[in-house]
Amino acid sequence: MRLLFFLKKEALQFLRDKAIFLFVLYAFTLDVYIAGNGFILTLKNGGMALFDLDKTVMSREMTSRIRKPYFQWKEEIKSSEEALRLLDQGKTLGVLTIPPNFQKKLHQGRTVSLQLLLDGTQITSSTLASAYIAQITADYGQEFALKYYGISSPTMAHMPRVDGRTRVLFNPNLEDPYFTALDELFMVVTMISIILSATALVRERDYGTLEQLLVSPIKPRQIILTKILFTMIALILASHITLLLVLQGAFGIPMRGSYLLFMGVTALYIFSCCGIGLLIATLAQRLGQIGLLTILFLAPILFLSGGWVPTEAMPRWMVPLTYLSPLKYYTDLGLGIYLRGESFSLAWREILAMAAVGSGYFLYGLVRFRKIYR
């Protein structure tokens, strides 16, 4: 009963500060929506400029294959200075140069080199663009060669060939929101649960209301647990809203696994984050330090999660550190259950690991907290 009253106090405090309430709501709805819609990781309409010194039927035929949805030709240029200027100003992603006598050389059976300049500061787009254009030009060259040497298609059917039948699983059309919206939700959950729990704990001390609580019949342990319980309830509700309204409502991302398992894992994750919040609360002396401390913890947690930076691309010494980030497990599990339909029998190891890491932070925070408030 006492706990219920205390829970009610926390809820009132949360709801009465309209700025907090509104921005938390924003983070769980619009922010996830914008990230899901606005973030295009795959290459779409990459702007290209053409420097065609050949201007023949073949050069046109080949360049016409470099087209939407991946590319769009922005303009045709007349000098290499112009190419550099366009790239300097970021007006195009790349410039393709076709040398003079392109068609003639091919007809003589010789090899021609094309030059592709790409903006190296745009790493992801340039990587994809170089792969696509290499494929397009190689295909074009091979088709021409087969025709040129009079190798007809019936003959080709008798050539040995490995036929790679590629199937993309879990997100067959590689749609961006599947990942971006979910990952954004994971980041929002992390951010808000850490800062809400940390501030909830330091607030009483900073305002001097902690003494009132300590002389009340509620035990200090109960104070902590109730505050964390409130954060968990509030954020599970908020995640539900995101799931129903944004992920399934706006984006229509199908839930392949068990809804209950997903929410259970989310609850466990929020608990782990509250443990980190508790730890931050013990490090901060004043309320004003929470923000910077949260960023200090949050950045490595987000970074080591493997969501944006693939674990396999990290330096080797960094990989063991990823196991300290509870978000790593949550990203694996969340995406696994939601998109890949991972069941409990496949997921239990990660769930266990997340629980262990989360409890570690929590217990350490609790020990420190007790020392301070004794």
Next chain:
Amino acid sequence: MSRESFNRIKAVSSKELKEIIRSPLFLLLAHFVPVALFLVFGFGLSLDVENIPTALLDLDRTQTSRELVNGLVKTKYFHLQERAENNQRLINLLKRGKIRLALVIPPQFQKRLYQDRASPIQVLVDGTYPYRGLVIKNYVKAYLTSFNTGLAQNWLNKRGQTSVNLQPIKLETRFLYNPSLVSSYSLVPGLLVVILMMNPAIMAALAIVKEKDYGTIYNIYSSSITRWEFLLGKVIPYYGLNFINILILFLLSLVLFQVPFKGSLFLLLLGSIIYIFTTTGMGLVVSAFTRSMVAAQIVTIIITIIPSFLYSGLLMPVSNLGREGEIEAHLFPAMYYMKIVQGTYSKVIGLKEMGTNYLIILAYGTILFFISLLLFKKREG
């Protein structure tokens, strides 16, 4: 500005500075947080898709099937993690996210090739991370194309057509500004954008609300100081602290990360100073409209961390964002500063090409200052 006005600003600034200095943890965090972020992200932030964990189910177990797989996994892009025993194992590994690519080579794979036929293999790509999935798909396709060209060339050779050149078109790709696509060259300077947004904003967010929360704001309400003098005096120490951060981060990028700096230092510093003026302004606005430190910090973190990471052009060029993302990117000053950072670090371009970015950031900051002036009232309610 009159002499009294100057004195009042000075008084507020020195009070604010003393408060910062007398809270050693805050002062430590003010400089340590940017450096820590810089180190963590600078060393490991890489978007390269390499060492892709791959599993193989080879039901053919012939020389050709081994050749096919070995050729693929000896590149730096793939890493053979497991030879699976059956299909179910592959699917489980994929579902658990332990591998991102699975290859299934059916029985009779080699035999079909020897019979001069198309020989199918199954390539399963994990689509959970769309960008990585796409890159993996492309890598495998490119590899198979070159493998097939080899097969075809062999086949033609056996039939006496030795002069056939099946790849008459060569593509020479060059990545400008960052020739080897080293992620750190573009990401480390980009981190300036992220860090110099979060840090000044979160520090300044406390400037006013702190006084409201502790009740000391009543001293200000009843004093003769005007609103703009108070706000200016409040933020000046934060400009100073963050200017030091600019210098620290710039030096670290050169010395520790060895990022080449090709442009004008003056232009970078000018842009950075205007930028921290603006990001401090973001914090100030939050500080003016919130009522508690808790709210101020939560709001600032929500409005700075995610946009500065996602919509600055750090991970993704802005032109690549969808419509909503592009609007959001243009609404935040991060994107404009990113252009200045890239323009001075890697592309050597001058004020003529980048001038508008400076003006936009400056205008943004000025508007923010006026908004906080409007929001901050010298009375309750």
